[in-house]
Amino acid sequence: MQQSRRISTLNGDSSDDGWGLFNLARKRKADGAQIIELTQGEHDIGTDARILQAMNDATRRGVTGYSPVPGMAALRQAVAERLTERTGVATTPDHVQITPGGQAGLFAAHCAACDPGDRALFIDPYYATYPGTLRAVGAVPVAVEARSRDGFQPRGTAIAEKAAGAKSLLINTPNNPTGAVYSPETLAGITGAVRDHDLWLISDEVYDTQVWQGRHLSPRALPDMAERTLVVGSMSKSHAMTGSRLGWVVGPPEVVENLTFLANATTYGVPGFVQEAGLFALSLGTDFEAEIAAPFRRRRETVLRLVEAQNVVRAIPAQGAMYTMLDIRATGLSGEDFGRRLLDEEAIAVMPGESFGHAAAGHVRLALTVGDDLLEDAVARLLRLAAALAG
Numbered sequence: 001m002q003q004s005r006r007i008s009t010l011n012g013d014s015s016d017d018g019w020g021l022f023n024l025a026r027k028r029k030a031d032g033a034q035i036i037e038l039t040q041g042e043h044d045i046g047t048d049a050r051i052l053q054a055m056n057d058a059t060r061r062g063v064t065g066y067s068p069v070p071g072m073a074a075l076r077q078a079v080a081e082r083l084t085e086r087t088g089v090a091t092t093p094d095h096v097q098i099t100p101g102g103q104a105g106l107f108a109a110h111c112a113a114c115d116p117g118d119r120a121l122f123i124d125p126y127y128a129t130y131p132g133t134l135r136a137v138g139a140v141p142v143a144v145e146a147r148s149r150d151g152f153q154p155r156g157t158a159i160a161e162k163a164a165g166a167k168s169l170l171i172n173t174p175n176n177p178t179g180a181v182y183s184p185e186t187l188a189g190i191t192g193a194v195r196d197h198d199l200w201l202i203s204d205e206v207y208d209t210q211v212w213q214g215r216h217l218s219p220r221a222l223p224d225m226a227e228r229t230l231v232v233g234s235m236s237k238s239h240a241m242t243g244s245r246l247g248w249v250v251g252p253p254e255v256v257e258n259l260t261f262l263a264n265a266t267t268y269g270v271p272g273f274v275q276e277a278g279l280f281a282l283s284l285g286t287d288f289e290a291e292i293a294a295p296f297r298r299r300r301e302t303v304l305r306l307v308e309a310q311n312v313v314r315a316i317p318a319q320g321a322m323y324t325m326l327d328i329r330a331t332g333l334s335g336e337d338f339g340r341r342l343l344d345e346e347a348i349a350v351m352p353g354e355s356f357g358h359a360a361a362g363h364v365r366l367a368l369t370v371g372d373d374l375l376e377d378a379v380a381r382l383l384r385l386a387a388a389l390a391g
């Protein structure tokens, strides 16, 4: 049977969705190989025992039936308060749709913004799921390059050049994979282009608690932006709850109302016991979030120290998020080929920059998601391989 064009072209022209090397590493691991994985944004600690206890308590209290499709009132309230406090924009529960993770939020937000065939802008380098997410809603993904020499801060003029006929722009700060935290000037350029071209701004802020330099600024707080911004958030990174699949979209109430109809037609809500656990996790406050973020700040320093001691590989110092990008072009290999050599020769898995777009070619992304000693060993071996290749 013929499958729909939409489902059979989710990866665009590529047979690979960007996760090819990751999948190969996982296969080798399943076959018994010892591999150091610096690939997925998955914490090396599990979800905190207290959060799991809250989840368990909720199941025992019988919170196991269907839950309200927009999300539990108390959780919507807690998310609204969190955004109000952090962004200064008055946010109430009717601005909040709870989703099964940020990824589902990205899909839902684009459903709200785009009709089939609409151009949907996104910034390259990008989180690997972005183009597929845009195609999944039937939109046409259009990349806007953020240049390495600009510190991967996108320029408003580059957005404006691609904006004719577009409906939306997707941004991500703090950024995966580059670690860029968008500056006030960058956000002014972005929001200027968005207003001039009457675009929806979809702002992926799932790393808002992981900032090492500068300050996280939400574009929703900028003048006249609350009405055209859909913020995507998640408990995955901030609270080490990746497997719980708990996130949200925050936007104008009339959009949230339709997002609830979309959830009726798709997910039918998020399990109540997961939402209870999320509510408890949010009640642990910012100290807990800082505790979850701390290892990534520390490991970032370790990588930068090791890279500084040689001159083949160049690090792009991350201002935020749980990754470090390394420029390995001096080896003469692409990120993809270097990643493959690293996997074959050192049993270390990284993400090739090419998985994140053209602008990240010749780079590899390290997820700082293994213990400090293991990371130090892996980076030392990576640098040795790079030196050998560079001759």
Ligand code: PLP
Residues within 6 Å of the ligand: 041, 100, 101, 102, 103, 104, 127, 172, 175, 176, 204, 206, 233, 234, 235, 236, 242, 246, 247
């Ligand atoms: N956005 C970005 C930039 C990410 O890196 C991720 C996950 O790695 C997500 C969204 C999705 O996160 P989740 O669906 O786990 O909330």
